[in-house]
Amino acid sequence: MSQTLQYSIAESFQIAWDYLDATGELGNPDTAAGHLLDTIETMVRQGERRPLLLSNKAIASYQRFRAEQRLSISRSGGTGSFGRR
Numbered sequence: 001m002s003q004t005l006q007y008s009i010a011e012s013f014q015i016a017w018d019y020l021d022a023t024g025e026l027g028n029p030d031t032a033a034g035h036l037l038d039t040i041e042t043m044v045r046q047g048e049r050r051p052l053l054l055s056n057k058a059i060a061s062y063q064r065f066r067a068e069q070r071l072s073i074s075r076s077g078g079t080g081s082f083g084r085r
Contacts, residue, residue, distance in 0.1 A: 005049065012040050012054035019059055027066060035062050 016036050020026040039058040048054055 005044070008049050008051050008054065009040055009044060011051040012058065013037060015051065015055035016040075016058040016062070019055070020062065025063065025066065032062060035065055 013033075013036055017026070017032070020032060026032050036058045039061045040054050043054055043057060
């Protein structure tokens with residue numbers, strides 16, 4: 001993997017992580033890290049290299065994931081913590 005690609009991935013991840021942390025949307029750190037990295041990796045494999053676009057798409061994907069978790073828990077009548085610390 002090239003240095004530039006490694007930098008793009010690392011920068012994208014950090015931007016997404018910092019945003020989610022600052023807004024209180026991070027939830028479980030392990031779950032968040034896995035989801036963000038999976039999303040970024042998928043986009044990189046599709047040829048995307050722009051860190052800001054990668055991070056924005058990863059944030060949006062994680063927010064949808066969390067919303068789906070909350071909806072699933074509310075439908076089942078559970079009171080889960082949604083992965084919050």
